[in-house]
Amino acid sequence: MILDYPYMFLSVVVPMVISLVFPFVDMDKKAFATISTVLLLIPLAIVSWLSIIGGLNEPILDPIFFRDPSVGTFSMLLDSISAPLAISIGLVTSMISWYSLRYMEHRFEEMEEEGHKPPGWGVYYMLYILFSAAMMGTVLSTNLIEFYIFLEISLLPSFLLIAFYGYGKRERIALLYLIWTHVGALAFLVGSLVLGLNVGTFDYFNPVRAVANLGLGEQLPASIITPVFIAILIGLFVKMAVFGVHIWLPYAHAEAPTPVSALLSPNLIGIAAYAMIRIAYVLFPSEFESLAPYMLGLALLTIIYGGLMALAQDDFKRFLAYSSVSQMGYLLMGIASVTAIGMAGAILHYAAHAVGKALLFATAGVLITQLHGLRSIGKMGGLAPKMPITASLALIGFMHITGIPPSLGLWSEVLILAGVSNFAVAINQFFWVVLFLLVGIGLSTAYSFITMRRIFFGHPSEAAGEAKEAGITLLGPMIIIAAVGLLLFLVPQLLVDPMIRALESLLG
Amino acid sequence: MVNYAILTWLVPYIGAVLALVFSKLERVRDVIAALALFISALLSTIVLQEVISSSEGVIHVSYPWISTFGVTFGVYVDSLAAFMAFIVAWLSFLIGVYSLKYMEGDPGLTRYWFFFDFFVGSMLLLVLADNLILMFMGWEGTGLASYALIGHWYTDKDEKCVGDVGRKALGVPMWFSPSHSGLRAIVFTRLGDVGFIAAIGAIYYFTGTLSIPALAENVAGWAGPLAKAGVLFPFLLVFSLGAMAKSAQFPFHEWLVTAMTGPTPVSALIHAATMVKAGVYFLLRFSPIFMLAAHSVPGAAPQVHAYFSAIALIGGFTAFFMATQALVARELKLILAFSTASQLGYMFLALGSAGLIAEFPMGFLAGFSHLMSHAIFKASLFLAAGAIIHAVESKYIDDMGGLSSFMKATFLAMSIAALSLAGVPPLMGFWSKDTIIEVAKESEMFLPFFFGVVTAALTAFYSTRMVVRTFLYEKSHNVEHLEKEHELHEAHPLMLVPYLVLALISLIGGLVWPIYGPELLSEMVKSVLGIEEVFHPEIHLDIGLLATSLVMVFLGIGIAWILYQTGSGRSAVISITENPVGKALYNFLYDRWYLNSIYYIVIVGGFAALSRGIFKYFDSLIVDGFYHKFIPWITERFSTLGFKYFETEVIDDTYHDRVVRMFKAFGSAVRKVQTGLVNQYLVMFFLGLMLILLYLLWVG
Numbered sequence A: 001m002i003l004d005y006p007y008m009f010l011s012v013v014v015p016m017v018i019s020l021v022f023p024f025v026d027m028d029k030k031a032f033a034t035i036s037t038v039l040l041l042i043p044l045a046i047v048s049w050l051s052i053i054g055g056l057n058e059p060i061l062d063p064i065f066f067r068d069p070s071v072g073t074f075s076m077l078l079d080s081i082s083a084p085l086a087i088s089i090g091l092v093t094s095m096i097s098w099y100s101l102r103y104m105e106h107r108f109e110e111m112e113e114e115g116h117k118p119p120g121w122g123v124y125y126m127l128y129i130l131f132s133a134a135m136m137g138t139v140l141s142t143n144l145i146e147f148y149i150f151l152e153i154s155l156l157p158s159f160l161l162i163a164f165y166g167y168g169k170r171e172r173i174a175l176l177y178l179i180w181t182h183v184g185a186l187a188f189l190v191g192s193l194v195l196g197l198n199v200g201t202f203d204y205f206n207p208v209r210a211v212a213n214l215g216l217g218e219q220l221p222a223s224i225i226t227p228v229f230i231a232i233l234i235g236l237f238v239k240m241a242v243f244g245v246h247i248w249l250p251y252a253h254a255e256a257p258t259p260v261s262a263l264l265s266p267n268l269i270g271i272a273a274y275a276m277i278r279i280a281y282v283l284f285p286s287e288f289e290s291l292a293p294y295m296l297g298l299a300l301l302t303i304i305y306g307g308l309m310a311l312a313q314d315d316f317k318r319f320l321a322y323s324s325v326s327q328m329g330y331l332l333m334g335i336a337s338v339t340a341i342g343m344a345g346a347i348l349h350y351a352a353h354a355v356g357k358a359l360l361f362a363t364a365g366v367l368i369t370q371l372h373g374l375r376s377i378g379k380m381g382g383l384a385p386k387m388p389i390t391a392s393l394a395l396i397g398f399m400h401i402t403g404i405p406p407s408l409g410l411w412s413e414v415l416i417l418a419g420v421s422n423f424a425v426a427i428n429q430f431f432w433v434v435l436f437l438l439v440g441i442g443l444s445t446a447y448s449f450i451t452m453r454r455i456f457f458g459h460p461s462e463a464a465g466e467a468k469e470a471g472i473t474l475l476g477p478m479i480i481i482a483a484v485g486l487l488l489f490l491v492p493q494l495l496v497d498p499m500i501r502a503l504e505s506l507l508g
Numbered sequence B: 001m002v003n004y005a006i007l008t009w010l011v012p013y014i015g016a017v018l019a020l021v022f023s024k025l026e027r028v029r030d031v032i033a034a035l036a037l038f039i040s041a042l043l044s045t046i047v048l049q050e051v052i053s054s055s056e057g058v059i060h061v062s063y064p065w066i067s068t069f070g071v072t073f074g075v076y077v078d079s080l081a082a083f084m085a086f087i088v089a090w091l092s093f094l095i096g097v098y099s100l101k102y103m104e105g106d107p108g109l110t111r112y113w114f115f116f117d118f119f120v121g122s123m124l125l126l127v128l129a130d131n132l133i134l135m136f137m138g139w140e141g142t143g144l145a146s147y148a149l150i151g152h153w154y155t156d157k158d159e160k161c162v163g164d165v166g167r168k169a170l171g172v173p174m175w176f177s178p179s180h181s182g183l184r185a186i187v188f189t190r191l192g193d194v195g196f197i198a199a200i201g202a203i204y205y206f207t208g209t210l211s212i213p214a215l216a217e218n219v220a221g222w223a224g225p226l227a228k229a230g231v232l233f234p235f236l237l238v239f240s241l242g243a244m245a246k247s248a249q250f251p252f253h254e255w256l257v258t259a260m261t262g263p264t265p266v267s268a269l270i271h272a273a274t275m276v277k278a279g280v281y282f283l284l285r286f287s288p289i290f291m292l293a294a295h296s297v298p299g300a301a302p303q304v305h306a307y308f309s310a311i312a313l314i315g316g317f318t319a320f321f322m323a324t325q326a327l328v329a330r331e332l333k334l335i336l337a338f339s340t341a342s343q344l345g346y347m348f349l350a351l352g353s354a355g356l357i358a359e360f361p362m363g364f365l366a367g368f369s370h371l372m373s374h375a376i377f378k379a380s381l382f383l384a385a386g387a388i389i390h391a392v393e394s395k396y397i398d399d400m401g402g403l404s405s406f407m408k409a410t411f412l413a414m415s416i417a418a419l420s421l422a423g424v425p426p427l428m429g430f431w432s433k434d435t436i437i438e439v440a441k442e443s444e445m446f447l448p449f450f451f452g453v454v455t456a457a458l459t460a461f462y463s464t465r466m467v468v469r470t471f472l473y474e475k476s477h478n479v480e481h482l483e484k485e486h487e488l489h490e491a492h493p494l495m496l497v498p499y500l501v502l503a504l505i506s507l508i509g510g511l512v513w514p515i516y517g518p519e520l521l522s523e524m525v526k527s528v529l530g531i532e533e534v535f536h537p538e539i540h541l542d543i544g545l546l547a548t549s550l551v552m553v554f555l556g557i558g559i560a561w562i563l564y565q566t567g568s569g570r571s572a573v574i575s576i577t578e579n580p581v582g583k584a585l586y587n588f589l590y591d592r593w594y595l596n597s598i599y600y601i602v603i604v605g606g607f608a609a610l611s612r613g614i615f616k617y618f619d620s621l622i623v624d625g626f627y628h629k630f631i632p633w634i635t636e637r638f639s640t641l642g643f644k645y646f647e648t649e650v651i652d653d654t655y656h657d658r659v660v661r662m663f664k665a666f667g668s669a670v671r672k673v674q675t676g677l678v679n680q681y682l683v684m685f686f687l688g689l690m691l692i693l694l695y696l697l698w699v700g
Helices: A007-019 A030-052 A083-113 A119-141 A144-165 A170-199 A222-240 A246-255 A260-283 A284-309 A316-336 A339-372 A389-402 A406-424 A430-454 A474-491 A495-508 B005-019 B026-055 B079-102 B109-128 B132-150 B176-208 B212-217 B219-228 B234-247 B254-261 B263-274 B276-295 B301-328 B332-354 B361-390 B408-422 B428-443 B446-471 B479-483 B493-525 B542-563 B567-578 B579-591 B592-648 B653-674 B678-699
Strands: A066-070 A071-072 B061-068 B071-077
Touching: A007 A119, A007 A144, A030 A083, A030 A119, A066 A144, A071 A144, A071 B212, A071 B592, A083 A119, A083 A144, A083 A260, A083 A339, A083 A495, A119 A144, A119 A260, A144 A170, A144 A260, A170 B579, A222 A260, A222 A284, A222 B061, A222 B276, A246 A260, A246 A316, A246 B479, A260 A284, A260 A316, A260 A339, A260 A495, A260 B234, A284 A316, A284 A406, A284 A430, A284 B592, A316 A339, A316 A406, A316 A430, A339 A389, A339 A406, A339 A474, A339 A495, A389 A406, A389 A430, A389 A474, A406 A430, A406 A474, A406 B132, A406 B212, A406 B678, A430 B176, A430 B234, A495 B061, B005 B026, B005 B061, B005 B071, B005 B079, B005 B109, B026 B061, B026 B109, B071 B079, B071 B109, B071 B132, B079 B109, B079 B263, B079 B276, B079 B361, B079 B493, B109 B132, B109 B263, B109 B276, B132 B176, B132 B212, B132 B234, B132 B254, B132 B263, B132 B276, B132 B479, B176 B212, B176 B219, B176 B234, B176 B254, B212 B219, B212 B276, B219 B234, B219 B276, B234 B276, B234 B301, B254 B263, B254 B332, B254 B592, B263 B276, B263 B332, B263 B361, B276 B301, B276 B332, B276 B361, B301 B446, B301 B579, B332 B428, B332 B446, B361 B408, B361 B428, B361 B479, B408 B428, B408 B446, B408 B493, B408 B542, B428 B446, B428 B493, B428 B542, B542 B567, B567 B579, B579 B592
Parallel strands: none
Antiparallel strands: A066 A071, B061 B071
16 A cells, blocks of 8 residues: 555654754753654554554555665555564654653763763754654665665764763763674675665665565676675674674663663664565575574574673673673574564564563663662662562563563564474474573573562662652653553564565565 | 353453452452452363263364464363363362461562462463463463562562571572572473473474364374474473473472472462473373374384383482482471472373373373372362461471371361372372372383382371371470460461361362262363273272382381381481481482582583673673774774885885875874764764765766
């Protein structure tokens, strides 16, 4: 279905444009927060509404809003594959925008005490909206260049958010983040340019015929197919922070201001996993299939490695960052199965991880605001009696990332593992894969529940003495995110059925 | 029409949610939570009645849920599921009633009721589910509830711990706080669940369905290729991994021992009567299907045979291994926990043997009836233990003794239930355990049979020891002290009635077993999925075997009686434990064969060291160092070296100059970047972006 007007494009661009005036207006912080939350609810409302009216049974497209003979066409695409991402991004970014108000209040006070004078509320919310809306744009794109431009637009504000409001050596870490993501982006861009210029279009999805340009990349001269594919893959791997190129993530995600961590960790990096399907697989299906067993190995390694590293952390945010590395392994694992259920599981796990990791980073933020900047897990303990709601929300967060019902994570875990089992049986490696899964999932369960215990249970720590529950301004948005995760558990078929059907037809 | 079987598991979930909703109205909340259990129990009765009276004996309803993945929202109730649900639902209700009194005044009661009802819903769901994913969901739900309830008293006060505070074995602490125990439970059981779900995935790959009845109908579809590849045996083990972990079979048994940190009703319901039986239920549900595979799939028989042998061996060993630890335990609940794992071992032994004998249903029923009788008498024992611990304010049997005169009804209930556990005729436990030993003998595997027989004596010993040390023996100082304060009295009726009723069922059920047993058994096996032949159970006693097992039982009881109820016996106990060999053996058993310590040293310690070591030497030093130290350093070196090289030695001046300028610019740019001025990064970034855009325009 092609819409009459580019509603999706407008829902992404209008908030961006409006936000550009923020630095120049003098408004109360509450007004900024409210406007920003409302602006970010617009794309959420649009994608939710479009998902509901069409039931996600056919692709919904904006009319083409840019066309160029060599670049191709720019449109925006909402289908069963992009919808779970778009909805997660809409949900998390709007709720965390509300959450930011109280958190950043605390952060501003803290920075002023340290003698810094960071740019004010207008700049914060401008950057926040640019970052959030650009992620939405990336996910809805249909063209490599369009994808790349939105990705760039998301990187710049997130870089500045870290540089302005982050922790520790924030400027150095912001730069490190910028360079790393550009190394990835550059590899991706080079691959895309070679591809697009040779085959004559950058469209990975044809908005006129409403089908994916399956196998487009394999029209390249045989000698450059693999290098181009590898370049794109490397770009996505860096973005996803799989084992070997993961090292930037713990720095950036741990030291970013916490609301930004809550967006970076689940929302931004997972987009690369989405691009693995939407771009890498679509353009190079047979190359992809031939590399799939190795990707499965890499995924298992990433799960185990990320889990081991998470166990070694004492800083709660750094712990969550390594957990994200491990979680990206799960996404990659589902994708590497090259089965409709495994890939659907990966996409669904993007949503489950968005809910779970947003809750957990928000928990870290609650602890930071309530316990005077405390991030060291070793100094926490026994907080549950004082902060029962926070503890429950954190538990729901951990349930989402470990796949325990009644959380959406159960479905994504089941689908991913079913897909991987299918693939493992097909390549005759079932028992090896089970063995590594035992270690990997064992580690994920262990680090989650060990941390839950270290923070919330046991003898009351010194920190627990004066701890008290945060107010509605921090917990309200968290409760909404958690509720969505639990409600989606009951109706997974709304997302999963159309997604599996679409992936089945894509995989042939 | 509303389906009662679906409601049976749905109602407790609704109760759980309502408990949250009414958290502020305490009495209303408690009553609603218990009422939901009562309704569910009534529904389960209706369902059982429907299944027994209907001609095909099966209720199968299913609605699509995730249709592209074959997940349905439905129930498959054959005689197995119907009886199981009936037992689970009624036990849950009785234990719920007990909780009303036992947990009164606990500050975390909303949480308690939420997870209690959530557990019951999940347990019934896993029993009644018509497809593997739904079953898995219930399975995981019980795990979550178990985790939460084991750690109910999560502030980890010393008196809520299991084990002797301060005791170490091989340097590893041997006392476990509630939050630690909850963690152990969820990690141990989820390890097994990985195998379960991976196997479900593989079955889906072969058959394209997740329906449980379809697993039986299309047995060749999935077992065929696996048998052909020669991997059916390991595959079945992987599939059963979740069952082994859930039912605390060796080597996954450790979590159940420390699960005793949970409130006693929780130990009774989840860690004795129901959830730990989920693994046995798994075997009851699927082993008939494995037998179908052995009969109908070419080449499968020897592999299925190997599988059943492994199950029998694991079960037999667990029965023996855990019973030895119960011999010396000093905490009342720990004796019962070891005993539970040991009895679960018996059930595994029964089902393993079932696959090795001519009449599979006989072994099947041995396991199933022992599951039932154990659920009843063990729930009774735990609930009674809760009342006793409550009364004497100590978990140690050393602080008990001589309680029979204060708690007569409790003494009666616990004695009956303990005799049933010990396998004394004519109690229910006798009938079911004896059949297990019989099928173990018929399986012609020596070791499991041997374990089964020896364990009979051990069970009788520790059961007797437990009752004697609690109710008879001499009064401990603690009891004398409490007596003076007039604090010892019988339990509140809300607590007493449930365990007394259960003990009496165990007695009466045993008395009428020879008359009604066969009929009941034939109803239980009537419509079980995968058992196609008609089976007429009968009670026949193998005299030689009966004599052996009775000798074992009375030997155990006699020795325990002499050691703990006579003066000379007591001094013998003291001299045995003071003798170096005796002491070493005592410590070996008391510290659980040192297996817990070995797990902590090897696995926990291993992973912790691996995690710290890799983080320190690989992640921080090599990976971080390579990208963030070495690469910047080498870049800088190249830049300076190249500068020098060009300047001093190579090429002619004009050409030279331009390159130098370029490098200089590069160098100063690098230096500027390192000054950390954000504005400059921005400019650089925009320039980069512009270049790309320019390039695109140029291309266009």
